[in-house]
Amino acid sequence: MSVKVAVAGASGYAGGELLRLLSGHPEVEIGALTAGGNAGTALGAHHPHLVPLAGRILVETTPETLAGHDVVFLALPHGQSAEISGQLGAIDNTVTVIDCGADFRLTEAEAWVEFYGGEYAGSWPYGLPELPGQRDKLRGSNRVAVPGCYPTVSTLALLPAVQNGLVDPGQLVVVAVSGTSGAGKAPKPHLLGAEVMGSASAYGIGGTHRHTPEIEQNLTPYAEQPVSVSFTPVLVPMARGILATCSAPVADGTDLATLRQAYEDAYRNEPFVHLLPEGQWPQTQATLGANTVQLQVTLDQRTGRAVIVAAMDNLTKGTAGGAVQCMNLATGLDETLALPLIGVAP
Numbered sequence: 001m002s003v004k005v006a007v008a009g010a011s012g013y014a015g016g017e018l019l020r021l022l023s024g025h026p027e028v029e030i031g032a033l034t035a036g037g038n039a040g041t042a043l044g045a046h047h048p049h050l051v052p053l054a055g056r057i058l059v060e061t062t063p064e065t066l067a068g069h070d071v072v073f074l075a076l077p078h079g080q081s082a083e084i085s086g087q088l089g090a091i092d093n094t095v096t097v098i099d100c101g102a103d104f105r106l107t108e109a110e111a112w113v114e115f116y117g118g119e120y121a122g123s124w125p126y127g128l129p130e131l132p133g134q135r136d137k138l139r140g141s142n143r144v145a146v147p148g149c150y151p152t153v154s155t156l157a158l159l160p161a162v163q164n165g166l167v168d169p170g171q172l173v174v175v176a177v178s179g180t181s182g183a184g185k186a187p188k189p190h191l192l193g194a195e196v197m198g199s200a201s202a203y204g205i206g207g208t209h210r211h212t213p214e215i216e217q218n219l220t221p222y223a224e225q226p227v228s229v230s231f232t233p234v235l236v237p238m239a240r241g242i243l244a245t246c247s248a249p250v251a252d253g254t255d256l257a258t259l260r261q262a263y264e265d266a267y268r269n270e271p272f273v274h275l276l277p278e279g280q281w282p283q284t285q286a287t288l289g290a291n292t293v294q295l296q297v298t299l300d301q302r303t304g305r306a307v308i309v310a311a312m313d314n315l316t317k318g319t320a321g322g323a324v325q326c327m328n329l330a331t332g333l334d335e336t337l338a339l340p341l342i343g344v345a346p
């Protein structure tokens with residue numbers, strides 16, 4: 001079986017990571033690679049690490065250049081996916097579209113308007129296979145909305161505690177540091193070297209970051225009470241990686257052994273989510289370039305809070321790896337194909 005894929009937004013960070021993974025995929029043939037203003041230039045000018053594909057010329061992102069592929073990955077800025085996927089669907093009704101952007105992630109129009117503004121495009125099956133029952137929705141699906149990077153790691157960190165009623169889901173706190181590639185490649189003043197190097201800065205503070213409703217949406221079906229998360233992202237001087245520290249008050253009678261057991265049970269059979277041995281705490285470098293999330297959980301006895309720390313590469317499991325995992329499921333391939341378990345450390 002050969003799956004012919006196109007990558008829209010191939011000159012960007014997510015597009016580059018998709019191509020790194022897809023280049024090693026035994027069942028994939030790489031078709032059109034598209035960009036915006038950089039159409040007409042060679043891929044190698046943007047991603048010199050993608051040596052075998054370096055000479056490929058980027059073409060314009062149009063329905064016509066994307067049509068005729070089995071799978072199209074969209075790695076475009078927010079708001080672009082809705083329009084192009086609609087136009088593409090009108091001329092090619094057999095294509096599977098996997099969107100790395102946010103356009104189709106939220107199921108509630110009000111949340112979309114509050115956090116993104118503009119017109120709500122609707123929702124597609126959510127590309128987090130580790131959510132209970134989600135694999136069945138992704139198998140054979142011809143549309144997938146890949147999660148945001150912070151929601152992937154935060155949801156997987158909190159799910160077992162929430163699902164088993166071990167914490168108060170109305171008092172979840174997530175503080176997550178991220179490398180700057182999470183912000184994309186387009187130039188922005190706050191990403192200048194002089195702003196980022198040797199400095200850490202919180203942003204999207206006070207419940208205003210657009211990933212807040214996505215994390216709440218993910219956990220709500222598994223909670224016995226309303227879910228509320230206080231989420232604070234922090235930019236740190238790394239290229240890649242997220243380290244999320246999540247906490248919540250534990251339910252009466254919950255001890256550390258019960259908490260730990262919930263995480264062991266939830267992730268024992270998950271290929272990409274790993275609870276570390278007791279006493280070992282996640283660090284981002286162990287997940288770099290790997291499609292993995294590494295977790296540890298403990299109980300802060302003094303404050304009565306469960307504390308879960310999770311590490312993940314924002315570009316791999318947090319975007320492109322998650323997207324390839326969804327492609328594997330959508331096209332009937334082995335879910336784990338071409339997805340590294342081994343990180344790049346130190």
Ligand SMILES: NC(=O)C1=CN([C@@H]2O[C@H](COP(=O)(O)OP(=O)(O)OC[C@H]3O[C@@H](n4cnc5c(N)ncnc54)[C@H](OP(=O)(O)O)[C@@H]3O)[C@@H](O)[C@H]2O)C=CC1
Pocket residue numbers: 008009010011012013014015034035036037038039061074075076077078080100101102147148149181182183184185186314315318319
């Ligand atoms: N970076 C991350 O960690 C994560 C990213 N995502 C999502 O993935 C998507 C891509 O992000 P990322 O790769 O970081 O962003 P980048 O800014 O690095 O890349 C954006 C890509 O989109 C192209 N593009 C920009 N404007 C247009 C346009 N008008 N028409 C066609 N193509 C255009 C750019 O081409 P050109 O070079 O020509 O401008 C580039 O290839 C976003 O929706 C993002 O939210 C999701 C999770 C995590």
Ligand SMILES: CC(=O)N[C@@H](CCC(=O)OP(=O)(O)O)C(=O)O
Pocket residue numbers: 100101102147148149150178179180181182183184233235
């Ligand atoms: C460091 C940084 O800026 N990170 C991005 C999140 C990246 C991500 O997951 O993506 P989506 O844009 O697809 O939602 C941010 O906070 O906006």
